Amino acid sequence: MSQQLIAREANVAASTISRLLSRPDRGCLRAQGQRILAVTPGRFDDYADxxxxxxxxxxxxxxxxxxxxxxxxxxxxxxxxxxxxxxxxxxxxxxxxxxxxxxxxxxxxxxxxxxxxxxxxxxxxxxxxxxxxWDDIDDPQAVPDWTGYCGTDRGYWTHRRLKLPMCARCQTAHEQWLADNAALGAQELNHACFRARTTAITREADLAADGRELLTYGVPIDQAAQRLGVTRNHLQQAMLRHPAPAKETAA
Structure with a gap:
């Protein structure tokens, strides 16, 4: 927040904010200080950068x-x-x-x-x-969840299946999965990879089907996502990636 914005929000002169930053030892009137302390951080008006x-x-x-x-x-x-x-x-x-x-x-x-x-x-x-x-695209601390499972091995396989650019979190999670299963023989490891890949596909398809069913019964999408333990964006993306079969759509 700029000095001018803080001043507007606190209803004090911009020079008061500038003086407090450069010479905090000089202080300000108690009423001014109370208004400044009451300013909500990160609240921007129509004039502020x-x-x-x-x-x-x-x-x-x-x-x-x-x-x-x-x-x-x-x-x-x-x-x-x-x-x-x-x-x-x-x-x-x-x-x-x-x-x-x-x-x-x-x-x-x-x-x-x-x-x-x-x-x-x-x-x-x-x-x-x-x-x-993005769950909160404006949050500087937020990280993108491309698949709904990013940061897990399931997310890695979802990236692969959907041909999405591989994110660092999923790559790291898959490398950790490989390290955890390093003791397996080549054939066993291949079988384990196949199961992990298949699970990543079927679970998201099941999620999409469950989401559509809840929506059919009139459950708002936010509540449907909460019941299914995922974010709204994740549920929406799952339903886009797994559209209803033609028979289901006709019904």
Whole structure:
């Protein structure tokens, strides 16, 4: 949060915030101090710059869906060069209008596949995550969950089956699984790998079927995900990857 934003939120002069930072020994009026202490960290108004984390991740997600700088620029009313600079992580913060513009672009573009293979190739090369991989895309501490099982050996096999770029957490988990099973003979190890791969496929398909069944009975998707022990994004992605069979859809 900038000094000006903190001042606006606390209803004090910006010079008061500046003075407290440079000369904290001089203090301030008690009423001013109480208002400053009451400011909620991370709350941004319509005039404030804010961290670029979520904006950059949204652009990366659009690249993953094959939307290039020109398409994103058209949907956001920003320039293609600005989109390219944001994608490259040039800015640590963005203006409120820029964040709003990229959110608008996501709303317009996220539900359809783009037409820029170069954008998709760059996203794969840089291992930029799709939009649905984030539980909280604006949280700097959040990590993408590409498969719903990232960080486990099941996640590794899901990456492989869906031909997704392998994330470091799943690669590490699979290497640990191999180390834990190093005592197995070659044939036993192959059988164990086959079982792990098969389990990764069938469990996600079962999850998608269970999710659709709950939705059929009128359970909201957030509650359905909670009952099944997964996040909403994970359930949605599972149902996209495992659509209802034709017979089930007709029913």
């Amino acid at each position: 804010r961290p670029s984390t979520g904006t950059v991740r949204r652009i990366h997600g659009l690249y993953f869906a094959a939307h290039g700088p020109v398409q994103i620029a058209d949907a956001s009313n920003l320039s293609p060069s600005m989109i390219t600079q944001l994608a490259g992580g040039r800015y640590q913060s963005v203006a409120a209008r820029t964040e709003k513009a990229i959110r608008q672009a996501v709303t317009e573009l996220a539900t359809r596949t783009g037409t820029c293979p170069r954008a998709r190739l760059r996203a794969q090369r840089e291992q930029w995550a799709p939009l649905g991989a």
